[in-house]
Amino acid sequence: MKKEINGKTKIIGIIGKNIENSLSPLIHNQIILKHSLNFCYLPFQVAETDLCKVIQGIKALNIRGVNITFPYKEKAIKFLDEVEESARRIGAVNTIVNNKGALTGYNTDVIGFKKSLQEDGKFVIKEKKAVILGAGGAARAVVYALLEEGIKEICIFNRTLEKAKKIKQDLSSFFPKSRIIVFPLEEEDLKDKIEKAHLLVNTTSIGMAPRVDNTPLPDEKLFHPNLLVYDLIYHPAKTLFLKQAERAGAKIINGLPMLVYQGMESFYLWTGFKPEGEEVLEMIEKITQIA
Numbered sequence: 001m002k003k004e005i006n007g008k009t010k011i012i013g014i015i016g017k018n019i020e021n022s023l024s025p026l027i028h029n030q031i032i033l034k035h036s037l038n039f040c041y042l043p044f045q046v047a048e049t050d051l052c053k054v055i056q057g058i059k060a061l062n063i064r065g066v067n068i069t070f071p072y073k074e075k076a077i078k079f080l081d082e083v084e085e086s087a088r089r090i091g092a093v094n095t096i097v098n099n100k101g102a103l104t105g106y107n108t109d110v111i112g113f114k115k116s117l118q119e120d121g122k123f124v125i126k127e128k129k130a131v132i133l134g135a136g137g138a139a140r141a142v143v144y145a146l147l148e149e150g151i152k153e154i155c156i157f158n159r160t161l162e163k164a165k166k167i168k169q170d171l172s173s174f175f176p177k178s179r180i181i182v183f184p185l186e187e188e189d190l191k192d193k194i195e196k197a198h199l200l201v202n203t204t205s206i207g208m209a210p211r212v213d214n215t216p217l218p219d220e221k222l223f224h225p226n227l228l229v230y231d232l233i234y235h236p237a238k239t240l241f242l243k244q245a246e247r248a249g250a251k252i253i254n255g256l257p258m259l260v261y262q263g264m265e266s267f268y269l270w271t272g273f274k275p276e277g278e279e280v281l282e283m284i285e286k287i288t289q290i291a
């Protein structure tokens with residue numbers, strides 16, 4: 001195991017607003033140690049007013065790349081030199097790579113979500129119906145992943161309807177065979193759409209620690225046993241949303257597999273080395289006791 005930092009160590013890291021509880025530094029530095037790679041992954045707590053300077057600073061400091069997290073995934077785009085096509089369509093980046101002073105943005109949340117759904121959830125997306133709660137940056141990646149795999153229908157429910165409408169407007173023309181319908185976060189339509197859905201995904205931050213008594217669904221009777229229920233939150237490991245879904249007999253997945261798999265894709269973009277996602281997931285579950 002390589003433990004020292006030297007003059008050749010390459011810096012990677014994460015930029016966000018409240019990143020004290022982020023698991024990404026732990027995940028990436030564990031891989032670096034395990035495989036004796038000369039990299040170091042650092043957390044950068046950044047105020048919104050400094051975002052432009054900080055992204056320019058990636059070039060100035062010759063940082064190899066960073067993850068971008070809440071709430072900068074959409075805001076970071078305008079400071080980049082290039083944006084990979086799917087990330088541009090989604091309108092959000094979670095990874096920046098510095099290639100000799102040129103910054104390119106990627107969205108590895110798409111592949112992270114898809115892999116966790118298909119491998120951990122054993123879910124076949126094609127021709128299915130999904131209900132998505134939320135319309136922020138993470139929802140955009142989730143919707144894109146489902147559309148890419150040929151989902152039949154996606155119903156997006158969000159407190160701010162305009163944001164759900166914007167996702168539909170930005171993405172539907174690329175996937176004309178799939179239907180996107182948008183709703184405000186209200187019980188009547190939720191009941192009807194969840195009843196007919198195969199997949200229910202919480203992409204809102206409702207239920208995340210420390211506010212663990214909150215849940216985005218107004219009534220736990222809306223869950224049913226034929227649903228795969230997915231919460232992007234991983235802290236706590238089992239949100240109230242997932243506890244209620246499990247009680248109703250639904251299969252559940254939390255946000256940890258997605259976090260690990262998207263992280264492995266970013267790691268590969270920076271280092272050219274791709275660790276086995278399942279192996280890393282097992283290691284992180286053991287260290288954090290999150291499973």
Ligand SMILES: NC(=O)c1ccc[n+]([C@@H]2O[C@H](COP(=O)([O-])OP(=O)(O)OC[C@H]3O[C@@H](n4cnc5c(N)ncnc54)[C@H](OP(=O)(O)O)[C@@H]3O)[C@@H](O)[C@H]2O)c1
Pocket residue numbers: 070071073109112133134135136137138139158159160163185203204205206208232233234254255256258259260262
């Ligand atoms: N597991 C992973 O790898 C992974 C990856 C990405 C994100 N995430 C998680 O996903 C969540 C969302 O992240 P994001 O980047 O999409 O954040 P975001 O862009 O800020 O979006 C937050 C979403 O939550 C909704 N929301 C927040 N508080 C609400 C409330 N009190 N009532 C109703 N709706 C509320 C927002 O609705 P409005 O539009 O009405 O404000 C919006 O739809 C976070 O918990 C994040 O940790 C996990």
